[in-house]
Amino acid sequence: MKKMRKVLAGLLTGAMVLSMAAFTASAEDVELVNFKMGYFDTGSQDGTTVPLRNNLVAAIESLGAEGVSVQPAGNTPDDYLDALDTLISQGVDAIALPWVSFMFAGTPAAVKKCEDAGVYYGFYWGVDVETLGEDTLAFCQDSDHFMGCFYQQENDAAYAAMETLHNYGCDKVGYIGLAASNELQENSRDYGVLKACEDFGMEILVEQRDQNVTTTAEGGATTVENFLTAYPEMQGIVIAGNTQFVMPGIDQVITSKGLTDFKVAAIDFPDAMETYAQDGVLVYDAGAHVTGPVYLTILAANAMNGTPLITKGQSFNQQYIKLTSSEEIEQWVSIADEIVYNTDELLQCLQVVNPEFDVEAFDEMVRNYSYADIMARHHAE
Amino acid sequence: MNATKAENGFNWQRMVLKLYPFFVLGLLLIFFGVLTKGTLFSSRNIKNILESSFQYLIGCMAALFIFAQGEQDFSMASNIALSAILAAMISKTSVPLALVVALVSGIAVGCACGFLYARLPIPVFFLTMCIANVIAGFLGPMTNYQSVKTPVSMLNLDNTNLKLLVAVIFAVIIYVIYNKTTYGKYSRAIGASPVVARLSGINLSRYKFAAFVFTGIAAGIVAFFSICKSGGASKATGTMFHFNVMVAMALGGATTGGPKVKFRCAVIGPLIISVLTLGMNLARIPVGMQNLMKGVLFLAVMVLSDRLSRFDVD
Known part of the structure; x- marks a missing residue:
């Protein structure tokens, strides 16, 4: 009888372990959809553009995507619209649009181009969704491809x-x-x-x-x-x-x-x-307000993997890193070259990997971005 | 010696130097065509090339006369911004009226530049830069520092075929005036030597004035199609346009102004820039390398241009 109990207990434990393993899909178990993420690269080497580019490229690679970049011929909305055409012609599935480069003037045209091409898109460095204006919203309000706006205060x-x-x-x-x-x-x-x-x-x-x-x-x-x-x-x-x-x-x-x-x-x-x-x-x-394109890549990756986090484009309040003393500035410089979100953290933002990750968790992650947040995640004692 | 060669037979060196912008464009097309495995020649990318070169084709062709006179117009960017903003403002009332306003505004600024250029003994680059600054100073308060949106329906006018038609008509008109009329010849004569031109009885003021009317018309056309393309206008509209026109003209073979400036320079230059920009992006050439390649190409063009001037190819 004792022997039977031991056998039953062993079988039960084995079944539990197997069922837990079945429900906790590790990143290696999941085959991520490969997609093309488009972005603009001016080639600038300034202290904002370089970390923005590095973090975006890291996010694209971490989430199993392929990065496609174009260099606009100039800085006008027209130049960016031409570059957007080039991205679309390269068959990208999603695009991170720097709103500040399109200004208000080019926003309706950019949205229309993305809608016509059927690519996922969203803005960073810009405004909230409502501020896009009625004309632009007329194109994207009920769109399945509009991922939203990331704006900093x-x-x-x-x-x-x-x-x-x-x-x-x-x-x-x-x-x-x-x-x-x-x-x-x-x-x-x-x-x-x-x-x-x-x-x-x-x-x-x-x-x-x-x-x-x-x-x-x-x-x-x-x-x-x-x-x-x-x-x-x-x-x-x-x-x-x-x-x-x-x-x-x-x-x-x-x-x-x-x-x-x-x-x-x-x-x-x-x-x-x-x-x-x-x-x-x-x-x-x-x-260091450089994470907008990373967040857009996360939204695009979820959508491409069949688990869209959002069903309608919405606004997310992207944060600045605010350093409020000379000491904090010096400390920040020592970690400034780090990638803000590592591969493990990014993979946990995919619902196919982490089914509990939802739009609330995403919004919280965006809002929490700060010097303290990075220190806590990457430099906790 | 060169003349002797030419007399004795076909001078290949002279021919190559004369047509080098075509060779540059051809080489770029072949190079990027191979590198992109033919993607460069897809209908969408051909459309992209035409779209991105349209405004500079118009700008370069209109600037031919000023270039031929040995001068440059630094006010084009501001003129485009002003014309685009005014047209965008009026577009809510009537789209055809917006086109008229864009053209009238562009021509008005062109006339102002032309009048001052013809009347005042001020270097033209300095004069047009001042006018550009005056206009730029107005643009902010005029728009309350905001962008001016157009009706969404105007985006439908952003049609490649329409632009192509406009560019062809404009090209035919400019070609005829530049090559077949006394105005074009006299513009080149002024570029060769203003003193000789004046002593020959050419009314310098009239020809100088008219040269800026052409760039004014171009500014109006570019402004109108810019608001059709982007759905609005702001003081950033047209930024650096005059500089890009100069680069395009240089790549087209007109590194220095004056009587040797050919019509083909205004057509080939913008196409070279468009093919180069699109080709490098399609070939996924890293941005740093793109800048390097552009620099090398520009340098090569300058060297060729120097050779051109030594051989006195016309």
Whole structure:
């Protein structure tokens, strides 16, 4: 009888193990659908484009896809539309569209081209779905191929920049940024800066928005020299655009003048940002908003594997990495070259591998993206 | 020595130098045709080549007269942006009226440039750059820093056959004026020597003025088809257009302006750029290598052009 029980227990355990194995499909067990993921590559080597490209390529490879890139002939919406035609002609199944390159002007045409070709598509670096406008939505609202929009809160990033300056005691600041625009009024960096001025009693003493000046290091140096001459009471600078160009010149002037209490907060990561942090000049930077195309690849991979995460294109709030002290900036630089989501993590975003992964989990992953999130996932003690 | 060779028989070197843009285009077609296993010649990609070269074909052909006069128009990009924005604004009322507005706006800016070019002793590149900046300064406030959308129905006008028809008609008109009328000849004469042209009784002001009317017309056409293609206009519309026209003209064989600028330069150049861009993308050449290849090709064209000028090929 005892022997029989042992045999039955053994059989039962074996059956349980087998059934568990059957329900927990490992990534190796699943044959992923190979598909072509299209994207635009300008060839730029700046501190935002390089990690964006590296993370996207890693995601495409991890999810069993093939990357197809095109280089637009120029920077106008027309150039990007021509490049989009080239991608479609190469038989891509899905495309990550940088909304900022199409601007509003080219968005309806881009959406129409993707719809006509029957490829999955979505936008990153842009707006939420509603802001695409009625004309565009008329093409894609009920589409099976529209994956949605990934947008970052520009106003939040700018607001946090100003808040950090305020925390450092810098309330009278100069502003360096892009040409005035209210294309995305409620979500613009300008809006965040103005809101912070109201909330913290800060003051913008002077602005520099001339693209001819803000696209060189020399322009940055000249600007800060002029700022300080005209407004000796200035305590800091907020850079809301072209950071990579102006920062070397600004850092040089501030350090050479020995202005230890003069601080800079910026948006977009410049090269050699650790140097500016070590100099004690740069105390805030928001950047590394490079994951939009990765998320679109995840959505496309799920759709191509027959388990679409979403049934209708929706908005996802993509995050900036916000570094709020010189120390944090230095620490970030040590991990900046890492791939944000490794292969195992990406495979767990596929429902065919992980049936419990759904749109809520996906949205949470997108919202959680931060310096702390990366440290917790990849550098936990 | 060259003349002697020519007298004694067919001068191959001279022939090659004369027609090298055709050889460049032919070699690119063969090279990328093989590399892409024929994909380059699919109907969709032929359409892509025509689509992407359309605006530069129009721009280059219109700029022929200015190039022949030894000058360049740096205001074309801003002119296109202004014309596109105005046309997009009016397109909500009437699409045909949008075409008229685009053309009138383009011609008006062209006339302004032409008038100042003809009347003021200011270097034309400087003059047109100033005008471009003035227009660019207006564009932001004029649009409230937003894009101007067109009715979605206008996207249906983005038709390759229609563009091809427009390009052919435009080409025939420009070819006739450039090669068969006194206007074309006098433009080249001005490029050869403005002083001699003036002493020969050519009304320089009139011919200089008219050259900019052509680029104005081109700006209007490009602006209209740009809003049909993208569904809207913004101050970014047409960015760097004048620069791309210059590059296309150089690749077509007109590295330097003046009387040697041929009509074929305006046709071959844009096609070379389109085939090169599309071919490299279809062949999946890495972006870094694409830039390298473009640089090498441009350099080769410059060297050939230098040889061309030494041989005095006309």
